[in-house]
Amino acid sequence: MPAPLDADSIRRAPKVLLHDHLDGGLRPQTVIELADEAGYRDLPTGDAAKLGTWFQEAADSGSLVRYLETFAHTVGVMQRPEAVRRVARECALDLAADGVVYAEVRMAPELLTAGGTPIEEAVEAILDGFAAGSAAATAAGTPITVGALLCAMRQNDRWEEVAGLVVRYRDAGVVGFDLAGPEIGFPPDRHPEAIALLDRAGVHRTIHAGEAAGIDSIRAALDGAHAERLGHGIRIADEVPGDGPLGPVAQRVLDEAVPLEVAPSSNVQTGAYPSLAAHPIARLHALGFTVTVNTDNRLMSGVSVTSEVADVAAVHGWGWDDVQTVTERALAAAFLDDAARTRLLTEVVRPGFDALRAG
Incomplete structure (x- = not known):
């Protein structure tokens, strides 16, 4: 008999994570300790359990703007390299304990410089923490294995600088480039010189698009920023009617197998969809879109990779075949070399799922 498709079994399954923010996954106790070390006095509470609840409730407003405000506290305590190293180290440990075998975790290094840390030192602290x-x-x-994605903030003008850092550190653990921050009003081709730099260097990139904004944002990410993957991308469902043909962008994303880094709980929190049951992840998966399941911000959403997969499976009736399919899709979409990808697939992922099916 196969193992039951519950949280305990899913935790044992080898999982691949493509969309997780470093500043959205701190342990509540770590936030408190780092705040104390740095003299940061703005936390709403000094109790770890209450703080974890506060983050989730504050992020649970249905507003992406309110959701993003919670990051003032996590970024506020990450202004020293030693704090960044600790957060990155604990991130790797926490994901490994959850059964994640490969992760790409993203961070905007420019957000770690307000206290005077040089941006290069911030990147090195992230990489040191992941390695440790x-x-x-x-x-x-x-x-x-944890790879770093470096984000440029859409609303700021440091895109070219961040793109240069991706190139500089890509042999040291940085696997790609991302654009994060507000979609609306800040198109992904706003700094074409940064995109040209990435193109010349052959740098991998994933672009936040199709979360708060719709189809036009997705098209711009593909055409303007040359996105290989879409961070969220869930508003592609706007062109996926219950019956009838797909819209042109949706058809393109399907035909080109553009990976969608879907984070269901986060999408519900930010108001993209009213509930997990109303979320289109299962419909897109069933139609053959390259759906992957992700956490986005584990602290703010109060989730793990295990809980996200378990909740989607329970609400939408997925079986082990579905869970393995989205895992293998994520691995195929990962920004790692083919030898490492093949090794993970043949020696870790498939044997792990075979063992669960054997019971």
Whole structure:
């Protein structure tokens, strides 16, 4: 008999995570300790359990703007390199403990410079933390590989600088470029010189699009920023009617197998959809879109990769085949070399799911 498709079994399954924000996944106790070390006095509470609840409730407003305001606290305590290293190390450990075998975790290094840290030092602290956490997790018997995605903030003008950092550190653990921040009013081709730099260097990129804004944002990410993956991308469903033909952008995304980094709980929190039951993830998956399941911000959403997969499976009736399919799609879409991808697929992912099916 196969293992039951519940949280305990899903936790044991080898999982791949493509969309997770470093500043959205801190442990509440770490936030408190880092705030104390840095003299940061703006936290709403000094109790870890209450703080975790506060983050989730504040993010649960149905407004992307209100959701993003919660990051003032996490970024506020990450203004020293040693704090960034700790957060990155704990991120790798926490994901490994949740059964994630490969993750790409993103951060905007420009947000870590307000306290005077040079942006290069911020990037190095992220990479050092991921390396230390991955090594510790592997030594403990839960091996994980974590790659860093560096975000430029859409509303700021440091895109070219961040693109240069991706090129500079891509042999040291940086796997790609991202644009984050407000979609509306800040198109993904606003700084064409940054996109040209990425193109010349052959840099991987995923672009936030189709979260707060719709089809035009997705088209601009593909055509203007040359996105290989879509961060969220869920508003592609605007062109996927219950019956009838797909819209032109949806048809393109389907035909070109553009990976969608879907984060269902986050989409509900920010008001994109009213509930998980109303979320189009299962409809898109059934139609053959390259759907992957992600956490976005584990602290703000109060989720793990396990809980996201378990909730989607329970609400939408997924079985082990569906869970394995979205996992293998995520691995195929990951920004890693083919040898590492093949090794993870043949030695880790498929044997892991075979064992769960065997019961």
